[in-house]
Amino acid sequence: MERDRDADLPEEVMWEGRFITAKKRGRWEYVGRARGIRAAAIIALDRDPDGTRHVILVSQYRVPLGCFSLEIPAGLVGDDAGGEGEDALTAAARELEEETGYRAGTLEVLGEFYSSPGMVSEAFTLLKATSLARVSDGGGTEGENIIVHRVALKDLSRFVAEWRRAGHGVDVRIAMLLTPEYLGED
Secondary structure, eight states: OOOOTTTTSOOEEEEEOSSEEEEEETTEEEEEEGGGOEEEEEEEEEEOTTOOEEEEEEEEEETTTTEEEEEOOEEEESOSTTOTTOOHHHHHHHHHHHHHSEEEEEEEEEEEEESOTTTBOOEEEEEEEEEEEEOSOOOOSTTOOOEEEEEEGGGHHHHHHHHHHTTOEEOTTHHHHTSGGGTOOO
16 A cells, blocks of 8 residues: 655644644644543443343534534543543543443443544544443533433434434444444443
8 A cells, every 4th residue: 555645744733722733744634632632432332131232322512513413422531630641441431430420340442443534633442331330310520511312222223313303413433333233242
């Protein structure tokens, strides 16, 4: 495979904020996380006593989209002062509980992924959470206003379609959930 002709040009920082940095390399313009901040995203799977499998999703208003967005729980790794050494597993456990009110008995790293590699250099660690226990209502930290959705996997396609018809956004990571064989058994 041949690398892009701009791959070895110097990277220029065009603007840097608290959480993101706008960059340029040759003809490419893209955004990355500031200060080396990373992200963790969690596929949280739950099971009823009758065996019905559920996924725990969240929704919140996203200003860049101008609407509510349906997402898997996720958050930044090491974004708080003094948290620079935080690992993805610790951040995922914290974010899952803050956002959804569920604590995972098991967290498994599924790998590193990129959500929009032509525009964003950020990678996120994808994890699968199982053996869930409800410990609080969730909703995120102060000012986040996160809504928790526990959706049966067999009803997920219908749920997402209804969400879209209502004019809401859907995070690309939801697409993985629409392919149940990817999730495996928990």
